[in-house]
Amino acid sequence: MLIAALQxxxxxxxxxxxxxxxxxxxxxxxxxxxxxxxxxxxSGTAEWILSKPITRKSFIWAxxxxxxxxxxxxxxxxxxxxxxxxxxxxTDGVFPLARFLGVLSLAAVNVLVYFAFTFLMGTIFSDTGxxxxxxxxxxxxxxxxxxxxxxxxxYTISRxxxxxxxxxxxxxxIFTGENLGFIxxxxxLWAILYVIVxxxxxxxxxxxxxx
Amino acid sequence: MTGFAIQTHGLVKEFPxxxxxxxxxxxxxxxxxxxxxxxxxxxxxxxxKMLVGLMKPTAGxxxxxxxxxxxxxxxxxxxxxxxxxxxxxxDHMSARQVLNFTAKFFVSQSEIDEGNWIDxxxxxxxxEDKADRPVGGFSGGEKxxxxxxxxxxxxxxxxxxxxxxxxxxxxxxxxxxxxxxxLKETSTVFYSTHILDDVQRVSDQxxxxxxxxxxxxxxxxxxLEDQDGPMFELxxxxxxxxxxxxxxxxxxxxxxxxxxxxxxxxxxxxxxxxEMAEKELLREIMNYxxxxxxxxxxxxxxxxxxxxxxxxxxxxxxx
Numbered sequence: 001m002l003i004a005a006l007q008x009x010x011x012x013x014x015x016x017x018x019x020x021x022x023x024x025x026x027x028x029x030x031x032x033x034x035x036x037x038x039x040x041x042x043s044g045t046a047e048w049i050l051s052k053p054i055t056r057k058s059f060i061w062a063x064x065x066x067x068x069x070x071x072x073x074x075x076x077x078x079x080x081x082x083x084x085x086x087x088x089x090x091t092d093g094v095f096p097l098a099r100f101l102g103v104l105s106l107a108a109v110n111v112l113v114y115f116a117f118t119f120l121m122g123t124i125f126s127d128t129g130x131x132x133x134x135x136x137x138x139x140x141x142x143x144x145x146x147x148x149x150x151x152x153x154x155y156t157i158s159r160x161x162x163x164x165x166x167x168x169x170x171x172x173x174i175f176t177g178e179n180l181g182f183i184x185x186x187x188x189l190w191a192i193l194y195v196i197v198x199x200x201x202x203x204x205x206x207x208x209x210x211x
Numbered sequence: 212m213t214g215f216a217i218q219t220h221g222l223v224k225e226f227p228x229x230x231x232x233x234x235x236x237x238x239x240x241x242x243x244x245x246x247x248x249x250x251x252x253x254x255x256x257x258x259x260k261m262l263v264g265l266m267k268p269t270a271g272x273x274x275x276x277x278x279x280x281x282x283x284x285x286x287x288x289x290x291x292x293x294x295x296x297x298x299x300x301x302d303h304m305s306a307r308q309v310l311n312f313t314a315k316f317f318v319s320q321s322e323i324d325e326g327n328w329i330d331x332x333x334x335x336x337x338x339e340d341k342a343d344r345p346v347g348g349f350s351g352g353e354k355x356x357x358x359x360x361x362x363x364x365x366x367x368x369x370x371x372x373x374x375x376x377x378x379x380x381x382x383x384x385x386x387x388x389x390x391x392x393x394l395k396e397t398s399t400v401f402y403s404t405h406i407l408d409d410v411q412r413v414s415d416q417x418x419x420x421x422x423x424x425x426x427x428x429x430x431x432x433x434x435l436e437d438q439d440g441p442m443f444e445l446x447x448x449x450x451x452x453x454x455x456x457x458x459x460x461x462x463x464x465x466x467x468x469x470x471x472x473x474x475x476x477x478x479x480x481x482x483x484x485x486e487m488a489e490k491e492l493l494r495e496i497m498n499y500x501x502x503x504x505x506x507x508x509x510x511x512x513x514x515x516x517x518x519x520x521x522x523x524x525x526x527x528x529x530x
Binding site (some may be wrong): 043044047048050051052053054055133208210211 | 317
């Protein structure tokens with residue numbers, strides 16, 4: 001199925017692209033996010049900043065937005081632009097931009113899920129060890145374990161990037177221009193919900209952190 | 212307006228398995244330099260952190276300029292400058308950038324530039340040569356100076372300093388104490404320390420905290436006077452076996468402690484009438500009938516200092 005879907009755009013580039021926008025940035029997001037809050041807390045800079053007239057929400061939003069934007073730009077957007085140029089270079093005609101942007105948006109949401117979860121862990125633990133452990137555990141559950149459980153394809157975020165059972169990944173479906181129904185978009189809705197919940201929990205938890 | 216910069220009532224802070232503060236009632240008058248003393252682990256830093264909203268009280272209340280520390284922390288922090296025990300900054304920033312960054316929490320960039328604030332404060336803390344170097348390369352003392360600078364960059368009404376002179380060399384300490392004294396005109400300075408000499412030199416009020424309990428509080432002079440009364444220290448030679456009971460019987464003598472050495476005994480005599488003691492004490496000793504003459508080797512009025520009081524109230528033996 002994967003091979004068929006990529007016919008006409010270059011198998012190698014297409015395969016690498018899906019891996020690149022799906023799996024690698026998620027790992028990158030975990031690595032970047034694991035230290036953001038922990039480092040501020042353990043180094044004492046959070047204590048310095050938060051003794052000034054600034055709310056904890058402002059502090060955490062500033063950290064969250066700047067770091068997540070940085071991850072999305074460097075791990076999704078820039079490689080995406082390069083991939084788009086490469087795909088067009090090896091294929092006849094121009095690959096539909098809307099579909100390509102759709103895949104990139106999906107990858108951005110996927111990255112945000114792992115970023116938000118790791119960020120939340122950073123507000124709970126004061127050491128990077130447990131933060132990384134919990135975050136990679138979360139990553140493994142959704143990218144390796146959940147796809148093996150039949151009947152869960154529409155109820156987890158796994159299908160955003162990786163195929164699950166007989167269902168193709170949402171990223172590849174958009175990439176190949178398949179018609180998608182509401183049920184196919186459920187993994188995306190789950191992912192957005194996860195991002196919102198993890199982010200709100202991080203804000204809630206950090207309000208109560210003692211520095 | 213109460214006239215107090217800081218007021219706490221029954222302030223309690225508990226951590227799992229530890230009670231750091233046990234019902235603290237503290238009053239810090241405005242425009243005072245208030246030394247907050249206590250041994251390590253007494254709860255000083257916890258108290259200071261609660262005042263600036265970094266920790267929340269378990270029970271009780273605290274007010275700064277009549278604002279509640281829990282519900283009006285933003286208002287408080289806009290009027291307070293805080294120095295942490297080991298101040299930390301972003302290592303890639305220069306001292307000038309740190310101060311500019313800090314000042315922007317309080318005023319606009321144009322106001323900072325117009326007022327020449329940053330250069331002025333850099334000069335005050337003596338960091339002119341290092342102003343444009345990354346903070347990551349600063350020594351502990353330099354970071355401390357920068358910490359003091361950032362705490363006062365917006366000319367706060369109250370400075371809360373956690374061990375401001377701890378990491379400094381003697382010259383640095385002298386400079387910091389001078390800065391604190393100069394600030395008295397415009398601000399209240401509330402600082403924790405264990406350097407008792409500094410407290411006695413610059414503070415006009417002190418509080419002593421031990422195991423989360425306030426054991427003494429007030430103007431330094433009052434605390435020094437509130438002790439058991441004037442004390443005279445003598446070193447005597449000769450047969451002094453019965454002298455103690457003779458002196459204890461005198462109305463103006465409160466208590467006597469004797470340490471016997473090989474040849475010389477050291478006497479600490481607390482009195483309740485200093486004038487009487489000055490007039491009569493030596494005479495009583497010299498005229499005391501013994502087999503051998505008692506020789507007075509040394510006679511001094513012992514000045515009680517803060518260190519002795521500190522040791523006494525925290526339950527340590529000064530000897």
